[in-house]
Every structure is written in structure tokens, then in C-alpha cells.
Amino acid sequence: DGGITQSPKYLFRKEGQNVTLSCEQNLNHDAMYWYRQDPGQGLRLIYYSQIVNDFQKGDIAEGYSVSREKKESFPLTVTSAQKNPTAFYLCASSRTPGTSAYREQYFGPGTRLTVT
Amino acid sequence: QQPVQSPQAVILREGEDAVINCSSSKALYSVHWYRQKHGEAPVFLMILLKGGEQKGHEKISASFNEKKQQSSLYLTASQLSYSGTYFCGTSETSGSRLTFGEGTQLTVNP
Numbered sequence: 001d002g003g004i005t006q007s008p009k010y011l012f013r014k015e016g017q018n019v020t021l022s023c024e025q026n027l028n029h030d031a032m033y034w035y036r037q038d039p040g041q042g043l044r045l046i047y048y049s050q051i052v053n054d055f056q057k058g059d060i061a062e063g064y065s066v067s068r069e070k071k072e073s074f075p076l077t078v079t080s081a082q083k084n085p086t087a088f089y090l091c092a093s094s095r096t097p098g099t100s101a102y103r104e105q106y107f108g109p110g111t112r113l114t115v116t
Numbered sequence: 117q118q119p120v121q122s123p124q125a126v127i128l129r130e131g132e133d134a135v136i137n138c139s140s141s142k143a144l145y146s147v148h149w150y151r152q153k154h155g156e157a158p159v160f161l162m163i164l165l166k167g168g169e170q171k172g173h174e175k176i177s178a179s180f181n182e183k184k185q186q187s188s189l190y191l192t193a194s195q196l197s198y199s200g201t202y203f204c205g206t207s208e209t210s211g212s213r214l215t216f217g218e219g220t221q222l223t224v225n226p
Contacts, residue, residue: 033213042118042203042218043158058213090157104148105205105214107157 002027004108006091011113013085021076021111023091032074033092033105036060043090049074078113085115117142119206121217128194128224136189136220138204147180147187148205148214151198158203161189194224 004025013019025032031050035043045058049068063082068074074093078085089112092105119140126134138147146165150158164180164187175192187206191198201221205214 035216040218043205043216045213045215048213059215104160104163105150106160107150109157110155 004091004093004106006089006108006111008111009109011111013113013115015115016080017115018080019078019085019113019115021078021089021091021113023074023076023108024072025074025091025093025106025108026072027093027095027106028071029093029095029106030071031094031096031103032068033094034058034064034066034074034076035090035092037088037090037110046076046089078115085113088112118215119204119217121202121204121220123220124218125221126223128222130196130224130226131193132224134191134194134222136191136202136204136222138187138189138206138217140185140206142185142208144180144182144185144206145209145212146207147178148207149178149187149189150203150205151200152203152219153200161202191222194222196224196226198222199224 007022033048034046044060046064047066049055052071055068065077090110091108094103094105119138122137148163149161152158166182178189180187201219203216203219205216
């Protein structure tokens with residue numbers, strides 16, 4: 001079955017450590033996205049990539065970094081520079097770059113990151 | 117610019133109807149609707165493109181008023197399974213990214 005996988009489901013880290021969240025898709029989608037969700041809030045875009053080896057900052061990119069070396073993979077690194085990293089992180093993908101407005105996004109199950 | 121959703125929360129009894137609104141101050145190209153159950157991934161419901169199109173999916177339908185920059189999601193004869201948080205996502209051009217609203221929490225009680 002095609003879909004998006006995120007691992008791990010729960011992640012615990014100490015403050016000051018970098019941590020990388022995994023996102024893999026086998027839907028053959030060109031575009032991939034990372035969102036952050038805080039309790040009772042909407043989805044805020046961190047980074048997105050419309051094609052391999054290219055990505056753009058979203059609304060809250062500070063303290064995060066990404067790479068897109070393969071079409072299937074879009075890992076997110078939460079660096080120690082991110083002041084409030086504890087949140088629910090969602091990865092998504094959609095077909096065909098440049099059509100995000102009229103292509104549905106498929107979401108992964110999310111990773112809940114807790115930093116203490 | 118983030119769209120504004122209203123109401124923030126609504127509680128229904130099974131079988132009742134509900135309307136969730138999504139408004140923007142900017143001209144919109146499209147509106148997406150998603151539903152998210154607690155702790156799970158959002159699930160796509162429908163997309164509406166500018167032109168005042170109305171779509172339906174079983175007992176859930178939506179409209180898009182291009183002049184008012186507003187979309188409404190209609191849930192009729194609600195079922196327990198409709199409970200969750202509903203998000204609208206908007207885009208201003210055909211190639212632009214989505215910006216999501218803060219969500220409307222819908223609870224359907226027996």
C-alpha cells in the first residue's frame with residue numbers, strides 16, 4: 001500500500017541536542033512538506049520541497065533544517081536553535097510541483113517530539 | 117495570511133447539522149478541507165476552486181463564495197464519526213502553498 005511513514009511516533013530529547021525526524025513516501029509524489037502543530041492550533045508550515053535538491057522556507061523555518069536528496073525522503077532536523085521544539089510534527093506530500101493549490105495533500109501519522 | 121475559521125468549537129447531538137466557515141482577507145484560488153481525529157494525521161475531505169463551486173461527499177458538502185473570499189463546510193445529519201477538528205487550507209494562486217486556519221473542533225454526542 002502506498003503512503004507516508006514517519007518515524008518514530010514518539011521522540012524524547014534533552015535540550016541542546018539536535019534531532020532528525022524521518023519522513024518517507026512511496027506515492028511517487030514530487031512535493032513534500034513539514035508542518036508543526038501545537039495543542040489547539042492549526043498547521044504551520046516549516047519547510048516544503050517541490051522537487052529533489054530544492055526546498056523553500058515556510059512560515060516558521062527558524063531553528064529547523066531539511067534536505068531532499070531523494071524523491072522519497074524529506075528528513076527534518078530540529079536544531080538546538082529552535083526555542084520551543086516540543087510539538088507534533090506532520091509530514092505531507094502531494095503530486096506535481098506547482099499545483100499545491102489544487103492537489104490534495106496526504107499526511108503521515110506524525111511524530112510527537114518532547115524536549116526537556 | 118492565515119484564514120479565520122468559525123466557530124472555534126461546536127457540540128452537536130447525533131443527527132444535527134453544522135456549518136463551519138473559513139474566511140480570508142485576500143483573494144483566493146482554492147480552499148481545502150481536512151478533518152483530523154485526536155493524535156492522528158489530517159485526512160483530506162475536498163478541494164474547492166474559485167468559481168463558486170459546491171462539492172459534496174456523502175453528507176458533507178462545501179461551497180466557495182469567491183466574492184466574499186469565504187468557504188463553508190456543511191455537515192448534515194451528523195454521525196459520531198464526524199467528531200474531530202476541521203481545518204481549512206487556502207491558497208492565493210494555482211502554484212502557491214497552503215495556509216491553514218486554526219481549526220474548528222466538532223464534537224458529536226449520542
